[in-house]
Amino acid sequence: MAHYRAPDSKREQFRRYLEKAGVVDSLTSVLVSLYEKPERPPNALEFVKQNLGAVGEISDDTDALQQEVADLRQRCARLAEENTDLKARLQLYEPASEE
Structure with a gap:
């Protein structure tokens, strides 16, 4: 059989x-x-x-979002550095009032 x-x-x-x-x-x-x-x-x-x-596999959307996050982190770091620089320059012209 x-x-x-x-x-x-x-x-x-x-x-x-x-x-x-x-x-x-x-x-x-x-x-x-x-x-x-x-x-x-x-x-x-x-x-x-x-x-x-x-x-x-990582999707194309994920790659694009990861790149955007990296770009935004770099931009944030540049803006924080610029902010610190501008605050320092402002202190030259407007010293903090002593209370």
């Missing part, structure tokens, strides 16, 4: 599909990070949901 192997074949095809799509690697990464946490989060499913999107 011959054994019919269709379910195993479909299962194997599906497994290869998941591996090829990177799903297995992403899930493995998230589960490993959960395993390595010193304190387990109260809701493991929520942890997986939140961290699953963080695994893998």
Whole structure:
């Protein structure tokens, strides 16, 4: 009597599909990070949901936002330096009143 192997074949095809799509690697990464946490989060499913999107490639939006944050930090530093300089120059012309 011959054994019919269709379910195993479909299962194997599906497994290869998941591996090829990177799903297995992403899930493995998230589960490993959960395993390595010193304190387990109260809701493991929520942890997986939140961290699953963080695994893998960074989207174009994320790259653009990271660049914008870096630019704004540089601008903020320049403005803080300019503010300090202007305050010092103002003190030359308007000394603080002694109360």
